[in-house]
Amino acid sequence: MKNLKYNIYLKIGIISFIAIILLIPATMIKQLIRERERTQNEAIEEVSSKWATDQTICGPVITVPYKTGGRTYQNNKYQSDINYLHILPDQLDITGSIDPRTRYRGVYEVIVYGSKLNLTGSFSNLNLESLELSPEDILWDKAKLEIGISDLRGIENQLTVDWNDTTSIFNPGLYNEDISYKGISAVIELDSTDKKHTFSIQLELKGSQQLYFTPVGQVTNIEVNSNWPTPSFNGAFLPDGRVVTKSGFNAHWNVLHLNRNFPQAWTQKRYSLSNSEFGVDLRLPVDSYQKSERTVKYAFLFIVLTFLSFLSIEIMNKVLIHPIQYILVGFALVLFYTLLISFSEHFTFNIAFITSMLATIFLIAGYIKAILKSNKFMILMVAILFTLYSFIFVIIQLENYSLLIGSIGIFMILGLTMYFSRKIDWYDLSLGQSKKEDI
Numbered sequence: 115m116k117n118l119k120y121n122i123y124l125k126i127g128i129i130s131f132i133a134i135i136l137l138i139p140a141t142m143i144k145q146l147i148r149e150r151e152r153t154q155n156e157a158i159e160e161v162s163s164k165w166a167t168d169q170t171i172c173g174p175v176i177t178v179p180y181k182t183g184g185r186t187y188q189n190n191k192y193q194s195d196i197n198y199l200h201i202l203p204d205q206l207d208i209t210g211s212i213d214p215r216t217r218y219r220g221v222y223e224v225i226v227y228g229s230k231l232n233l234t235g236s237f238s239n240l241n242l243e244s245l246e247l248s249p250e251d252i253l254w255d256k257a258k259l260e261i262g263i264s265d266l267r268g269i270e271n272q273l274t275v276d277w278n279d280t281t282s283i284f285n286p287g288l289y290n291e292d293i294s295y296k297g298i299s300a301v302i303e304l305d306s307t308d309k310k311h312t313f314s315i316q317l318e319l320k321g322s323q324q325l326y327f328t329p330v331g332q333v334t335n336i337e338v339n340s341n342w343p344t345p346s347f348n349g350a351f352l353p354d355g356r357v358v359t360k361s362g363f364n365a366h367w368n369v370l371h372l373n374r375n376f377p378q379a380w381t382q383k384r385y386s387l388s389n390s391e392f393g394v395d396l397r398l399p400v401d402s403y404q405k406s407e408r409t410v411k412y413a414f415l416f417i418v419l420t421f422l423s424f425l426s427i428e429i430m431n432k433v434l435i436h437p438i439q440y441i442l443v444g445f446a447l448v449l450f451y452t453l454l455i456s457f458s459e460h461f462t463f464n465i466a467f468i469t470s471m472l473a474t475i476f477l478i479a480g481y482i483k484a485i486l487k488s489n490k491f492m493i494l495m496v497a498i499l500f501t502l503y504s505f506i507f508v509i510i511q512l513e514n515y516s517l518l519i520g521s522i523g524i525f526m527i528l529g530l531t532m533y534f535s536r537k538i539d540w541y542d543l544s545l546g547q548s549k550k551e552d553i
Contacts, residue, residue, distance in 0.1 A: 126425070140413040143413075143455070160219060161224040166320050168264070169268055171231075171319075171326070172330065174203065175330055176304065179199075179256050210230050214226070214227045214340060215228065224322070225322065225397070227321060227325070227396060229318070235331060245381060257304035260289070263319070269319060274315075275314070276315075327392060328390055338365055345396060348394075354368050374390040402455075402458035413451065415524075424440065426535075457469050467510075
């Protein structure tokens with residue numbers, strides 16, 4: 115029986131076991147990425163809590179109390195039960211600009227913004243009979259114009275509304291939570307006459323990362339612009355038109371009342387307006403943690419291909435590489451991902467990847483030179499590692515085509531392996547020479 119030292123099948127088994135064991139530190143690195151990502155989210159929440167969180171604007175909406183006909187005994191007397199009528203505008207136009215600003219909490223970058231918005235539009239007379247309401251039951255003198263704003267700390271100016279020919283001041287608070295949980299309201303002049311009411315509001319609002327709107331108008335037109343080059347348009351509606359360049363973006367939405375699931379007027383809390391929210395997210399151009407996590411997913415494949423290259427050198431060049439040396443090279447490959455995460459917190463992902471790649475390749479190349487005493491093998495492994503890292507880098511960059519490119523690349527690697535191993539006699543094969551010592 116041949117010496118176990120030269121038994122290729124035992125060697126393959128040991129190498130496979132080492133590769134599987136190296137999945138443990140690779141899994142720990144995934145946990146490290148998630149931990150750092152949680153820390154980043156905590157930093158974002160901390161900065162946002164001091165500045166203002168993501169904002170959603172719902173309104174303006176007219177809310178009018180009305181008597182239901184019922185009576186309740188309170189404070190030693192009978193009082194009429196009150197419900198609320200909500201009236202949405204016929205036309206709502208919102209135009210404005212978003213001014214992004216960068217804040218830092220430690221190594222983490224947080225995007226906040228200030229915005230200047232102009233809200234204009236009109237309300238028309240209601241068909242109260244369709245709502246089964248009598249004009250005499252409605253408390254017109256207590257009508258309010260309400261705007262839902264998700265974080266009131268973001269309001270930067272004293273808000274007023276130009277209502278027809280008069281000006282009213284907004285105060286914090288809403289009649290109830292039928293429209294929004296938080297917001298502001300202004301007392302307005304309203305009656306049952308067939309009259310068109312116009313409004314104009316200048317709103318300066320700051321927030322973090324997101325600015326969303328609710329299409330409360332029978333026709334809602336919204337147009338916003340910003341110098342932020344990487345917006346993400348989300349929510350129930352995408353822009354009808356948008357232009358995104360390196361210098362910023364301009365987006366326009368046109369939403370009809372037929373596109374949403376609530377009417378122009380209703381009583382009490384019967385509808386949820388939040389399902390129709392839409393707007394823009396001001397995201398960072400690159401989320402390094404997401405890219406790092408995608409890179410780690412290829413760790414096992416990378417380790418296997420590197421070990422396969424080492425084994426091919428052993429078989430074709432009759433040299434011996436000890437399993438301990440496989441383990442050290444494997445740890446160097448795993449350490450690449452730790453370097454990548456660390457560098458990506460201070461530099462762009464591409465620079466972090468290239469720096470970590472070169473450091474890992476030089477480390478492994480120097481080790482191969484030391485143990486194999488051969489420039490040829492060192493250059494060969496440098497070429498192989500550089501090719502593998504470049505392959506992974508391309509897959510990460512081409513997110514939409516990563517599966518396609520990855521499948522083609524693995525197919526080509528398998529084809530090359532089959533080609534170069536086609537003449538190997540696996541039934542009569544041993545590692546190294548029978549008298550050769552371990553390197």
